[in-house]
Amino acid sequence: MSERNIHNAICQYLRLQYPAVHFKTDLSGAYLGHGNYKTKGDKASTTSHPGFPDIIIYELSTIGNESYCGLALELKATSPYTKNNILKSNQHLIEQNQWLTHLSSIGFKAHFSTGIDETMQLIDEYLNQSTNT
Numbered sequence: 001m002s003e004r005n006i007h008n009a010i011c012q013y014l015r016l017q018y019p020a021v022h023f024k025t026d027l028s029g030a031y032l033g034h035g036n037y038k039t040k041g042d043k044a045s046t047t048s049h050p051g052f053p054d055i056i057i058y059e060l061s062t063i064g065n066e067s068y069c070g071l072a073l074e075l076k077a078t079s080p081y082t083k084n085n086i087l088k089s090n091q092h093l094i095e096q097n098q099w100l101t102h103l104s105s106i107g108f109k110a111h112f113s114t115g116i117d118e119t120m121q122l123i124d125e126y127l128n129q130s131t132n133t
Contacts, residue, residue, distance in 0.1 A: 051095030072110040
């Protein structure tokens with residue numbers, strides 16, 4: 001399944017499962033296909049730095065002893081990590097990881113997420129602990 005299909009499925013899941021939750025979705029890095037805004041070679045970004053996460057959920061949550069101001073997810077069709085759990089050497093993954101690291105440093109729970117099931121699990125764990133649900 002493509003990242004775009006995962007992205008669409010997760011947005012639909014959020015709207016159905018958590019209709020009161022505020023989230024922002026960003027497909028600016030995705031190739032949208034024939035007749036849409038981006039071409040395969042287009043690297044234009046609508047953010048200050050490349051690699052902005054695909055989905056940000058704007059809800060407070062406390063998980064264990066940690067409190068978060070939101071959940072940031074970078075969706076992937078395949079794992080961005082090697083078998084040794086090291087981030088693959090790819091400039092785009094490095095830029096995405098820099099965003100996730102920055103967001104973590106300012107109070108977000110931020111992750112790479114592979115596939116629909118893992119992403120739904122991360123969302124459920126985050127929002128089921130949420131102070132706003």
